[in-house]
Amino acid sequence: MHSAVPARKRRKEARPSELLSAALTLFVEKGYAATRLEDVANLAGVSKGTLYLYYANKEALFKAVIQEGIVPVIVENEEIAARHTGSSFSLLEKLLDHWWNRIGCTAYAGIPKLMVAEAQNFPEIAAYYYANVIARARALVGAALQRGMESGEFHRHDIELTIDVVIAPVLMLLIWEFSLGQFQNTATNPRDYLAVHMKLLQQGLCVARV
Amino acid sequence: MHSAVPARKRRKEARPSELLSAALTLFVEKGYAATRLEDVANLAGVSKGTLYLYYANKEALFKAVIQEGIVPVIVENEEIAARHTGSSFSLLEKLLDHWWNRIGCTAYAGIPKLMVAEAQNFPEIAAYYYANVIARARALVGAALQRGMESGEFHRHDIELTIDVVIAPVLMLLIWEFSLGQFQNTATNPRDYLAVHMKLLQQGLCVARV
Amino acid sequence: MHSAVPARKRRKEARPSELLSAALTLFVEKGYAATRLEDVANLAGVSKGTLYLYYANKEALFKAVIQEGIVPVIVENEEIAARHTGSSFSLLEKLLDHWWNRIGCTAYAGIPKLMVAEAQNFPEIAAYYYANVIARARALVGAALQRGMESGEFHRHDIELTIDVVIAPVLMLLIWEFSLGQFQNTATNPRDYLAVHMKLLQQGLCVARV
Amino acid sequence: MHSAVPARKRRKEARPSELLSAALTLFVEKGYAATRLEDVANLAGVSKGTLYLYYANKEALFKAVIQEGIVPVIVENEEIAARHTGSSFSLLEKLLDHWWNRIGCTAYAGIPKLMVAEAQNFPEIAAYYYANVIARARALVGAALQRGMESGEFHRHDIELTIDVVIAPVLMLLIWEFSLGQFQNTATNPRDYLAVHMKLLQQGLCVARV
DNA sequence: TATGAATGAGTATTCATTCAT
DNA sequence: AATGAATGAATACTCATTCAT
Numbered sequence A, B, C, D: 001m002h003s004a005v006p007a008r009k010r011r012k013e014a015r016p017s018e019l020l021s022a023a024l025t026l027f028v029e030k031g032y033a034a035t036r037l038e039d040v041a042n043l044a045g046v047s048k049g050t051l052y053l054y055y056a057n058k059e060a061l062f063k064a065v066i067q068e069g070i071v072p073v074i075v076e077n078e079e080i081a082a083r084h085t086g087s088s089f090s091l092l093e094k095l096l097d098h099w100w101n102r103i104g105c106t107a108y109a110g111i112p113k114l115m116v117a118e119a120q121n122f123p124e125i126a127a128y129y130y131a132n133v134i135a136r137a138r139a140l141v142g143a144a145l146q147r148g149m150e151s152g153e154f155h156r157h158d159i160e161l162t163i164d165v166v167i168a169p170v171l172m173l174l175i176w177e178f179s180l181g182q183f184q185n186t187a188t189n190p191r192d193y194l195a196v197h198m199k200l201l202q203q204g205l206c207v208a209r210v
Numbered sequence E: 001t002a003t004g005a006a007t008g009a010g011t012a013t014t015c016a017t018t019c020a021t
Numbered sequence F: 001a002a003t004g005a006a007t008g009a010a011t012a013c014t015c016a017t018t019c020a021t
Helices: A015-030 A037-043 A048-054 A058-083 A088-104 A107-118 A123-150 A159-177 A190-205 B007-030 B037-044 B048-054 B058-083 B088-104 B107-118 B123-151 B159-177 B190-205 C007-030 C037-044 C048-054 C058-083 C088-104 C107-118 C123-150 C159-177 C190-205 D015-030 D037-043 D048-054 D058-083 D088-104 D107-118 D123-150 D159-177 D190-205
Strands: none
Touching: A015 A037, A015 A048, A015 A058, A015 A107, A037 A048, A037 A058, A058 A088, A058 A107, A058 A123, A088 A107, A088 A123, A088 A159, A088 A190, A107 A123, A107 A159, A107 B107, A123 A159, A159 A190, A159 B159, A159 B190, A190 B159, A190 B190, B007 B037, B007 B048, B007 B058, B007 B107, B037 B048, B037 B058, B058 B088, B058 B107, B058 B123, B088 B107, B088 B123, B088 B159, B088 B190, B107 B123, B107 B159, B123 B159, B159 B190, C007 C037, C007 C048, C007 C058, C007 C107, C037 C048, C037 C058, C058 C088, C058 C107, C058 C123, C088 C107, C088 C123, C088 C159, C088 C190, C107 C123, C107 C159, C107 D107, C123 C159, C159 C190, C159 D159, C159 D190, C190 D159, C190 D190, D015 D037, D015 D048, D015 D058, D015 D107, D037 D048, D037 D058, D058 D088, D058 D107, D058 D123, D088 D107, D088 D123, D088 D159, D088 D190, D107 D123, D107 D159, D123 D159, D159 D190
16 A cells, blocks of 8 residues: 555646657657557557547647757757857857757657658648748858858858758758668767768868968 | 550550559658558559559558669669779769769659658668668768778768768758758759759868869 | 525535536537537536536436426426316316426426437436326326316317327427427427417317307 | 359449438437447448448438438429319328328338437538428428418418428327337327327318308 | 459547546 | 546547459
């Protein structure tokens, strides 16, 4: 009678994030359609019915998974950029670093792959994601590039295209990790990969100081 | 070898590729799970039952879609590399160019995104794809990089990581086009994007000739 | 018997009838199956759990709704008949009048339609309703008809069938009001309808006094 | 190998009416909500999936059940009225007779009770039923009454209310039969019931010919 | 070969009921 | 007594697959 684990735990506060975490895991692992809500509930340690107390349906759960977690990091990076004073290249490094610590090495790392896989099926959510994550990240990088080109720190290139080249490998890293990367026998070390990316970027972008 | 093959026969032999083409379209557009075989059959202009005369089941159709089309291009690129004589950078350009003409601007362009989205659900197919497409493409790029570094044309970097940095933007371009790229209001021009990619690559990789 | 009963206590005793009233409203409006107990509880201003303190389950609540309310009116009509002294037709008028005042123009008016709709699903309750409402009402009307025929006031007809003809329009009125009557653009006035019913009945039943 | 009953019978033509008939039976017996589509399918001798080949969903099946069967009878009665030449009362008799033969003693007899029970849950269908069955039946009876009153055959009464009094017992008979009538130990004989109804109607309506 | 009617396993969702607080 | 979080049985509906024609 002491601390017998109660069959029915009451934890209204904690439920949403437990469910979201379980849903993220399974959505990333199996994709939206192949994820059974009962499995999500079980992984979160509750029954099917309980899930519906917190999320109206599967799509609502999916939306919550996407909206949660990444947007705050963009906000933080916007603040980092606003406060930055050093070289433009070091700003790019800071932004990348923050993204990695808050997304890349956390459970949220699977979201980009999930969003890419399901974009066509959830245009509304994809549009939201594009506007609130992608577009804002691009604006941040674009501003840093602009600043660097104006100060003579960077070579001049088309800004939009350069943004793509800067961001793509970072996104690709995460997408890869949750898809075909699993079949690579020698897994790439993400930190090394990013280091090389930055190194090449530096050589490609920065005007050599003779 | 005459061209007097009866229309009916020709039709019959064309069926698989009509089905494959329809399946590719829908798999890319909706994902594996959300694609209904009846829709595939209708798009190919046959009945549901007919599809089963050619492919044992949905998974077999998916395998065929993936296996078809891309592997031959890798073979062609291997031949291009074997015959190549100029600079290592120009080899990279040739390989990219061929890939673009045979995949990037064709219906097969959607396969990378499809494979990324479904890799976890079809480990066997993903492994096949990894071994026959990814690994071989990496080997080609790796050999070109190795050659360039040995000849002094390229800076020395870790080969594996550099391969990632070379390939990632190319893959990303296609993945993007079939996912979140749809929500970008100013669509990136793929050729411009690739040109910038190569330009940065050149600046990052190549030793400056004073 | 003081009126100093504490508010809380009074509230508690009122619960069952508040629940019954809410249940009657919703059962009549939506039918048994489509009525959610949570809605009943909410309409009664209590929580779902509280409902179960008073009624063991949905069926028990349904039984209580049916048993409550109508049986007492039959008892009252039996007393009216016992005390009656005038013409047999005026007794029929009195019985109808009482029924109308105690059922027809109250919230209980919906019960006949509800009982008709659910009779097959709840044979036990339907049998109870038949025995305690229908059969006793028929006996009352039958006795009045018998008396009138014996006294020469009414034409002679088969009693049982005549009972049907007398009662049917009255029941129909209520059933209609809670079903298809809602779609009639010119709603029938119930009092006028009953007046015509009685008029025709008089003409059909009563021997003309030349 | 001779006439082994095929597990899968192909009978596209016959299916809809078989399904409709099974659905009518169960909807009338259990009500809309309590009827399981699998039971409907089984009663029709097919599987769940087959039902969906013919009706998009439960509601569509319900609609089809209601729309089927009764409307044609109204049309027939309209033709009977148009061709009629004798007394107005004999027209009423003809209309009733036809209704009884085509609805009252067939499987469609359960529809009025079904419609009454579900009217609130399917306002759209109820409105359709009201417009195409009830309103047209009332118009027919109303015209007969009007004609009789104008010719001096009938007493003058308010037409609308008299329509109610004429129709109500006929509807009530069927509603009763499929609900509480089941609990009556001495089942009323429908034909006798209708005969008394007409008799009383005649006495109530018709001007005595001295 | 080709068809498309038929099947039934599988899943999202609802809601009566329970029970710890 | 009262609450409302949690449960899980039940059912509508989908769609890959089969098979008689």
